[in-house]
Amino acid sequence: MKINISRPNIFLIAIATFLLIFVVLFSFLVLIPKGKEYRVQRLSVKKLNSQLRQYQNFNDSTLEKLKNLQKKNRHSITAFDNIFNPDRFEKQNSKYFLSLKLAKIKRTKKYEESFDTYEVNTTSKISSPQSFYNFLDSVNKSDWIIEVNFPIHFKRDKDVINSTFTMKVYVASKDGKKKS
Numbered sequence: 096m097k098i099n100i101s102r103p104n105i106f107l108i109a110i111a112t113f114l115l116i117f118v119v120l121f122s123f124l125v126l127i128p129k130g131k132e133y134r135v136q137r138l139s140v141k142k143l144n145s146q147l148r149q150y151q152n153f154n155d156s157t158l159e160k161l162k163n164l165q166k167k168n169r170h171s172i173t174a175f176d177n178i179f180n181p182d183r184f185e186k187q188n189s190k191y192f193l194s195l196k197l198a199k200i201k202r203t204k205k206y207e208e209s210f211d212t213y214e215v216n217t218t219s220k221i222s223s224p225q226s227f228y229n230f231l232d233s234v235n236k237s238d239w240i241i242e243v244n245f246p247i248h249f250k251r252d253k254d255v256i257n258s259t260f261t262m263k264v265y266v267a268s269k270d271g272k273k274k275s
Contacts, residue, residue, distance in 0.1 A: 177238045179264045187237065191230040193255070227258060240265040 165172060181197045189195045227247075234241050247260040 171240065174238055174240045175265065179239050184237075184239075188230055188233055191226045191233065234262075 185195050185197060227249075231243065234243065242263045242265070244261045244263065247258060250257045250259075
């Protein structure tokens with residue numbers, strides 16, 4: 096018995112067999128080894144994504160805290176950018192005293208470059224230091240960052256109280272240059 100297969104059918108069977116062998120070899124030689132590598136890399140990517148989410152959550156919470164602090168302390172932040180004007184300070188706070196004098200003190204230490212130090216001499220005609228406390232409240236609400244240093248010397252002379260103290264006025268430096 097003679098099998099009669101046409102030439103195009105033989106050609107088709109040969110191509111199909113070649114493609115079948117190619118697919119089997121390709122899957123065993125390329126896909127399966129790369130599949131194992133893919134699973135390892137997929138696990139690595141999942142770990143990295145988990146870490147990224149943790150860092151992103153930390154970043155978001157820190158940014159939220161920063162925004163809240165900036166909102167809450169807006170006055171203090173803008174006060175660092177204001178330039179201290181001794182004349183304006185005297186005008187604003189002279190209502191608490193009979194006389195108010197500022198004298199700038201030279202810096203003695205290198206770390207003091209971010210603030211100016213002033214000696215303040217005041218005279219008040221009062222029977223108690225209440226005007227001084229009002230002055231401190233005014234300093235807290237002023238446009239500058241001011242630290243009043245202790246001790247504060249009060250000296251009574253009849254119905255007048257003289258006070259002397261030092262204060263530091265903080266200013267932010269821009270590009271290493273100090274505002275004054």
